[in-house]
Amino acid sequence: MTRRLARRRGEDGSALVELTWLGILLLVPLVWIVVSVFEVQRGAFAVSGAARAAGRAYALAPTDAEGYARARAVARQALADQGVHGVPLDVRITCSPYPHDCHAGTSVITVVVSSRVDLPLLPAFFGGGAPSFALDATHAVPIGQFQEVGRAAP
Template sequence: MNSRRRRATAERGSGMVEMVWLGLLLLVPLLWVVLAVFEVQRGSFGVSGAARAAARAYALAPDDAVGEERARAVARQVLADQGLAQVPVDVTVTCSPYPRSCHAGTSVITVRVASAVDLPWLPDLFGLGRPRFALDAEETVPIGRYQEARPR
């Protein structure tokens, strides 16, 4: 009978310690996943807003050169408004059916904004940089949506 009491007192409280460790082992990765999803969602929202605003800015510009400058500036500003001022931004503008003159006739402008967000709490491994999640969005706008088409 004495040996049973000794075993019971030796194991007293170990269930609580095991629960705490198990909780920590499950909670920390779950917290990381939630934070990573929020970061990617913020980037996705910023990139889609940047594409929409860049397409509008390009369509409202008087010519193609000014339109490219405005589209890049607006895309950077929209991403900065979302707290993503330090992310890389690549703005690509294509037009059809007049690829060399987007502001002519009945052109359709397609603006693609590509960027990436850093995943939280992950360090630079092996000198490759912090792990990133790539994002891109595309907006297509006919030139006549925001201004009247000029005759050629």
């Protein structure tokens, strides 16, 4: 009888330990998934805002060359405003129907901003750097939308 009591007494509290370890093993990946989703969402919002701001900056510039410089600077600032720092940024601008003069007539400026977001809390040992998620956004701006039209004299 004393052996049965001794055996039962040796198992006391093990369910609490097992439940604690199980909770930790399930909670850590769940927290990582939630944090990663929030990081990707923040990056997607930042890239979308960067495309809109770059399109406006390009349309308001007096020349195409200055417009591209302004669009790139504004896109970088829009990413920084959302807390996305130190990521590669690619700004591509195309125009139609006048591809060589985007500020002519009824051109439509299309801005594509591409970047990436590094997934948090993962080391670079998975190969080639930290794992990341590629993001891009497109925004089209009619050139007449942000240009002042001269008024006729009264």
